[in-house]
Amino acid sequence: MADRYGIRGWLAAIAKLPRWLWLRLAGGSWAMVLGRLLLAATVFGLAALLFVSAGMMPVAASQGHWPITRVLLNFTMRRSVQTHALGITSPSAEEQSLGTLAMVLKGAGHYAAGCLPCHGAPGHPRAEVMLHSVPEPPYLPPMVDDWNDRELFWIVKHGIKYTAMPAWPSQRRDDEIWAMVAFLRRLPALEPAEFRRLAYGGEAAIPESGPTRPATQPQALTNCARCHGRHGEGDGNGAFPSVAGQGEPYLLASLQAYARGDRHSGVMQPVAAGLDLDEMRTMAKYYATAEGGRHGGETTDGRSDYGRDDATLAAIARGAQLAQEGSAARRVASCVECHGPRPGPRNALYPRIAGQPAAYIELQLSLFKRGDRGGTAYAGIMTTVAERLEPGDIHDLALYYSSLPANGRPGLD
Incomplete structure (x- = not known):
């Protein structure tokens, strides 16, 4: 079998050519041989072009590819x-800031929305x-391990031409x-129930009441x-x-920014782009009046998501000071003037x-600092402010605002 398709097999096939053709191709000087080969290649190319131009190249999906x-x-x-x-390098600290479980959940949610029909999952055929x-x-679960993390990243980000595998929207x-x-790293080992929990978040039912139009x-x-x-509680x-x-x-403005691509997110852009203006208004009204509240710095089982040791309390205090007073030396405005908590009307x-x-x-804040976040017409203000923040400032501000309950009252007691 190896000889049949190996070098000796090809040589044997060539040797069977009529002697006159072999002599005309290989006889004479090297220049003559090269010229004849170029001529043969040109003839072959023109024949191929004629074949394609005549519409004879099969492109029907019903016929599949030649082996x-x-x-x-x-x-x-x-x-x-x-x-x-x-x-491709390993993800930065910013790109892993959510932690492994949160990253898996984030990937699972988008996989269910955008990848499942083509690639399937445990308990979900294509x-x-x-x-x-x-x-x-x-069918992806048994094939994930064929690629390393860098290769998976490249495929997800850039897609594959001629396969209907799209690039990441942002x-x-x-x-x-x-x-x-x-998430893909977890996919091969998931049971159907575990996949549903990660991808659909358990009870993701439609609310029984609220300002929704049942038909749409x-x-x-x-x-x-x-x-x-x-x-809407997260x-x-x-x-x-x-x-x-x-x-x-x-x-409403955020949904519109996502749909236009002004706020950068490969997860949210396809969702928002699929809504018309009336649907966006309905979603905005529903969640604005929802009473789900926020976890206020706690996980679903009531544990603090940052732990209040002395170092954390000190970071929260620094964040509170920066949020309330800003920094004149660095031209950083007070956060509370726009985002609260403070009495009085806000934009x-x-x-x-x-x-x-x-x-x-x-x-x-890190995305704003890099210029990769985008958003509404006011996003440029935050980009300018974030550029003046140090990583430590961002960390402290995040801890401070996370320590507050949704009503904005300080939560340090």
Whole structure:
């Protein structure tokens, strides 16, 4: 078998050519031989061009690829991914700031929304229609271990041409892509029930009442509840922010910014882009009036998500001072003037951040500092402020605001 398809096999086949053809190709000087080979290549190329131009190249998915085409495409894809992934470094501290569980949850939520129909999961076969595409998207759980973390990152971020595997919708959110990689690493070992818990967040049912239009809104609410909780309370692990009680104008403006791509997120952009303006208004109104509350610096089982030792209390105190007074020397304005807690009216397009998870606040400030967050028309203000913050400032501010309950009263007692 090796001889049949190896070098000797090819030589034997060539030797069977008519003697006159062999002599014309190989006879004479090297220049003549090279000229003849170039001529033969030109003729072959023109014939191939004519073949394609005549529409004779089969492109029907119903026919599949020729075996040799499938082998060459798969080899080319794997070698390209392996080569391009060599330059990818491990995720930074900012990109891992949510912690392993929160990253897995974040990746799982998007996998259920965007990847499941093509790639399946334990207890969830691939959609039947996808089994008839060429190439057929693989059932992913048994194949994850074929790739290392860098290669998975590259595939998720950039996609694969000619396979219907899309690139990540936002190329500026590597933290989201690393979250997907963290989930994919867990995927092969998951049981169906565990996958459903991670991907759908347990009870993600549609609320029994509220300002919703039953004919059009249930699916939108279900999609939101998957990550943000049934009443918008978040998940308590820092993976997703609480949206309950947030200002209606801010929620609407944020959904519009996501849909336009002005606020960068490969997770939220596809969700928001699928809503029309009436649906966005309904979602904003529902969550603005929801009473889910926020975990206020605690996980779902009541444990503090940062631990109040002396170092943490000192960091919260520093964060409180910076939030309330700002820093004139560094031209950092007071945070409470826009985000509270303080009495008096505020701009309705400024978000309330008291009680949000510390890791979430820290990530958002870091994204602002890098210029990778985007947002509403006021996002430029935060980008300027965040650029003047040191990493320690960001950490302290995140702990301070996370220590506050959603009503904004200090929670240091």
